[in-house]
Amino acid sequence: MAENEANSEEDFMGVMLSKFRSVEEHDANTINKATSLTLVLAAEDTTSITMTWALALLLNNCDTLNKVQQELDIHVGKDKLLISESDTKNLVYLQSIIKETLRLYSPAPLSVTHEAIEDYTVHGYDVLVGTWLIFNLTRFIVIPAYGQTHLSFNQKNL
Numbered sequence: 594m595a596e597n598e599a600n601s602e603e604d605f606m607g608v609m610l611s612k613f614r615s616v617e618e619h620d621a622n623t624i625n626k627a628t629s630l631t632l633v634l635a636a637e638d639t640t641s642i643t644m645t646w647a648l649a650l651l652l653n654n655c656d657t658l659n660k661v662q663q664e665l666d667i668h669v670g671k672d673k674l675l676i677s678e679s680d681t682k683n684l685v686y687l688q689s690i691i692k693e694t695l696r697l698y699s700p701a702p703l704s705v706t707h708e709a710i711e712d713y714t715v716h717g718y719d720v721l722v723g724t725w726l727i728f729n730l731t732r733f734i735v736i737p738a739y740g741q742t743h744l745s746f747n748q749k750n751l
């Protein structure tokens with residue numbers, strides 16, 4: 594087996610190597626390294642920033658902290674140190690806390706660059722094909738039409 598081939602196609606690297614083997618324009622290792630780096634960079638900051646804000650918000654909202662502790666005690670138990678992915682479906686209050694945290698302190702306030710693939714009009718603005726667009730995602734934090742007018746942790750969203 595060649596040095597850069599994976600032992601199994603079941604794991605992430607195996608799938609990546611098998612997919613890129615057939616791409617002729619670029620070296621498979623280069624694509625693989627660039628894609629892996631993108632995933633690590635995109636995943637690390639966003640997740641850790643969201644977790645930090647969620648904890649900060651909980652420490653400033655003791656009622657919410659107590660309620661989520663109760664939910665964890667009931668659905669995960671006090672003896673288990675780590676939450677499994679299978680536990681998360683039962684942790685609906687925790688999920689709301691994460692969503693409320695993302696509403697207030699999104700680690701990604703802007704979208705990545707998008708390019709219009711056809712002419713279109715949105716809210717009276719003409720967007721021509723080929724235009725590069727970066728969306729202001731923080732605009733969604735306060736949406737009166739959906740009752741979202743709070744700029745602080747909103748218990749009603751939980």
Ligand code: HEM
Nearest residue numbers: 631632635636637639640643699700701703704705706730
């Ligand atoms: C709280 C967690 C996260 C938030 C808030 C977040 C947010 C975003 C946003 C807003 C974009 C731009 C989407 C667009 O403009 O179309 C994006 C793109 C992306 N995210 Fe995340 N992300 C998170 C976690 C992750 C994780 C864990 C991974 C990888 C394991 C990841 C991988 C990516 C990648 C690869 C892209 C680029 C997608 C593309 O090129 O179309 N993100 N993310």
